[in-house]
Amino acid sequence: MHENKKGSGFxxxxxxxxxxxxxxxxxDTSLAEQRRDQICDAALELxxxxxFASTTVRDICALSGVNQASIYDYIANKNDILRRLxxxxxxxxxVPNLHELMKEHPQESLEDCVRLYxxxxxxxxxxxxxxxxxxxxxxxxxxxxxxxxxxxxxxRQMAEKFRHxxxxxxxxxxxxxxxxxxxxxAGFGPLRDWLHQDIDDDVIVNTVxxxxxxxxxxxxxxxxxxxxQPS
Amino acid sequence: MHENKKGSGFxxxxxxxxxxxxxxxxxDTSLAEQRRDQICDAALELxxxxxFASTTVRDICALSGVNQASIYDYIANKNDILRRLxxxxxxxxxVPNLHELMKEHPQESLEDCVRLYxxxxxxxxxxxxxxxxxxxxxxxxxxxxxxxxxxxxxxRQMAEKFRHxxxxxxxxxxxxxxxxxxxxxAGFGPLRDWLHQDIDDDVIVNTVxxxxxxxxxxxxxxxxxxxxQPS
Numbered sequence: 001m002h003e004n005k006k007g008s009g010f011x012x013x014x015x016x017x018x019x020x021x022x023x024x025x026x027x028d029t030s031l032a033e034q035r036r037d038q039i040c041d042a043a044l045e046l047x048x049x050x051x052f053a054s055t056t057v058r059d060i061c062a063l064s065g066v067n068q069a070s071i072y073d074y075i076a077n078k079n080d081i082l083r084r085l086x087x088x089x090x091x092x093x094x095v096p097n098l099h100e101l102m103k104e105h106p107q108e109s110l111e112d113c114v115r116l117y118x119x120x121x122x123x124x125x126x127x128x129x130x131x132x133x134x135x136x137x138x139x140x141x142x143x144x145x146x147x148x149x150x151x152x153x154x155x156r157q158m159a160e161k162f163r164h165x166x167x168x169x170x171x172x173x174x175x176x177x178x179x180x181x182x183x184x185x186a187g188f189g190p191l192r193d194w195l196h197q198d199i200d201d202d203v204i205v206n207t208v209x210x211x212x213x214x215x216x217x218x219x220x221x222x223x224x225x226x227x228x229q230p231s
Numbered sequence: 232m233h234e235n236k237k238g239s240g241f242x243x244x245x246x247x248x249x250x251x252x253x254x255x256x257x258x259d260t261s262l263a264e265q266r267r268d269q270i271c272d273a274a275l276e277l278x279x280x281x282x283f284a285s286t287t288v289r290d291i292c293a294l295s296g297v298n299q300a301s302i303y304d305y306i307a308n309k310n311d312i313l314r315r316l317x318x319x320x321x322x323x324x325x326v327p328n329l330h331e332l333m334k335e336h337p338q339e340s341l342e343d344c345v346r347l348y349x350x351x352x353x354x355x356x357x358x359x360x361x362x363x364x365x366x367x368x369x370x371x372x373x374x375x376x377x378x379x380x381x382x383x384x385x386x387r388q389m390a391e392k393f394r395h396x397x398x399x400x401x402x403x404x405x406x407x408x409x410x411x412x413x414x415x416x417a418g419f420g421p422l423r424d425w426l427h428q429d430i431d432d433d434v435i436v437n438t439v440x441x442x443x444x445x446x447x448x449x450x451x452x453x454x455x456x457x458x459x460q461p462s
Contacts, residue, residue: 051368054284133422134365137282151426173430177438184423185412191364192415195382199404207408211446218445219438 015146017091018083021076035074038064040088043081048130052082052138082135083143089128095120097154098182099161110165110216114182115209122189122205129190155179166220174219185212246377248322249314252307266305269295271319274312279361283313283369313366314374320359326351328385329413330392341396341447345413346440353420353436360421386410397451405450416443 026032042064046055057078061068075081096104098117105113121129136144158179162168168175188208196204257263273295277286288309292299306312327335329348336344352360367375389410393399399406419439427435 048368051282051284053282134368137279137365148426155426173427173434174438177427177430177435178442180423180426181416181419181439181442184416184419188412188415192411195379195386195411196404196408199408203404204408207405207450208412210449211409211412214445214449215442218441222441 015149017087018143018146020084020087021080023072023074023076025073032074035066035070036084039066039071039075040081040085043078044085044089044127044131047082047085047135048127052078052135079140079143082131082139085131086128086135086143086147089125090132091150095124097158099158102161109213111209111213114212115205117182118186118189118209118212119201119205121186122193122201125186126190129187133187133191151180151183154183158182162216162219166216168219178216178219181215182212246380248318249374249377251315251318252311254303254305254307256304263305266297267315270297270302270306271312271316274309275316275320275358275362278313278316278366279358283309283366310371310374313362313370316362317359317366317374317378320356321363322381326355328389330389330410333392340444342440342444345443345447346436348413349417349420349440349443350432350436352417353424353432356417357421360418364418364422382411382414385414389413393447393450397447399450409447409450412446413443 023032026035039060043055043060046059046063050059055078057071058068060066060078060081061071066074075084096117098113101113101117102108102110105116108116132147136147139147155176156179159175162175162178163170163172166175185208189204193201193204254263257266270291274286274291277290277294281290286309288302289299291297291309291312292302297305306315327348329344332344332348333339333341336347339347363378367378370378386407387410390406393406393409394401394403397406416439420435424432424435
């Protein structure tokens with residue numbers, strides 16, 4: 001896999017999730033799954049409350065009820081738990097990205113798609129977003145690289161949709177910037193809506209959706225009305 | 232000070248900075264200031280690299296060159312250092328907020344003001360933004376409350392400017408949401424522009440500035456063109 005520093009020449013393999021340790025000591029896979037869920041739920045609560053660095057495997061055992069002697073049958077270490085949580089909450093949450101929603105609902109307006117995207121992200125991905133923004137500095141290099149590749153893939157896919165919609169040139173970087181910005185806006189709810197406890201969630205989603213739509217339409221508009229040409 | 236959970240009835244005192252311990256053991260105030268800067272610079276580097284929780288006062292001494300026996304002449308503890316850093320980098324950075332820029336440059340377009348606001352924030356407040364988003368969970372309750380009061384004050388001031396500009400009613404919450412969103416967008420550079428290493432900084436700032444302007448204008452537009460009234 002090569003570095004994607006310059007241009008859009010990235011052709012490397014993009015992992016569809018972070019690496020999870022293979023642990024096959026436990027024969028009963030459904031029990032193993034259940035224990036792993038217990039461990040991950042407890043770890044998520046602790047990572048968000050105390051932070052990743054301050055949480056010990058001992059803390060996770062205490063809260064999850066999983067014995068310290070057996071926890072390593074289910075997970076490899078604290079970083080392995082974090083990877084499993086990010087896979088579950090950030091990458092594979094069943095919350096479609098905006099370009100996927102636009103594809104699934106071609107009859108809906110952009111604004112309706114944005115509204116759906118934001119409200120789904122803000123409710124279902126809430127903890128995943130907090131976890132991702134707070135723990136990035138604690139990720140190991142390989143994991144950070146994998147997170148970046150995944151983000152870049154989503155940004156590229158979304159940008160393609162916007163370029164098509166707005167009639168932009170294939171090398172116009174603005175579609176990528178807007179895509180990245182929209183992913184960032186999916187974090188607005190989790191990261192900043194606690195400042196709006198007195199405002200209805202619907203009003204917040206509608207206002208931001210209208211704003212994002214205006215942003216994307218501005219891109220299209222800049223193409224539809226080019227500089228006047230000398231005749 | 233009462234809780235500001237409902238409505239805009241907040242009348243409490245808003246501290247203009249987080250509390251800094253008064254330490255007057257050192258007579259030479261310029262020396263004390265210099266040592267404090269050394270300590271804060273080292274702590275910032277470590278907090279961003281290793282995280283607040285994983286950084287010890289011993290680490291800060293080692294990197295800053297300040298002796299462990301004398302460090303408590305300059306700062307009270309690790310939280311005191313964090314407060315001083317947030318005061319310096321997040322609250323008092325000499326980077327004006329958007330509504331202040333609009334007031335200072337009434338002849339400039341909204342888009343130019345947004346461009347200036349974003350580029351100043353993304354360059355001069357970069358580390359302060361990273362520090363604020365990452366350390367909020369580690370702040371003590373009083374400090375979190377003070378951070379929130381400050382944020383709410385800035386949101387209110389900015390919202391007032393937008394309401395005036397867009398001719399919105401005084402109780403229209405959308406102006407507050409857009410203001411909060413703009414503060415959040417001031418974090419886009421530090422938190423997400425590492426995904427755009429192949430795109431010129433100017434293109435990023437211009438694209439986001441055009442988008443934010445469209446967002447604010449959409450608010451104004453929704454008022455200028457009200458629902459048709461029965462005649």
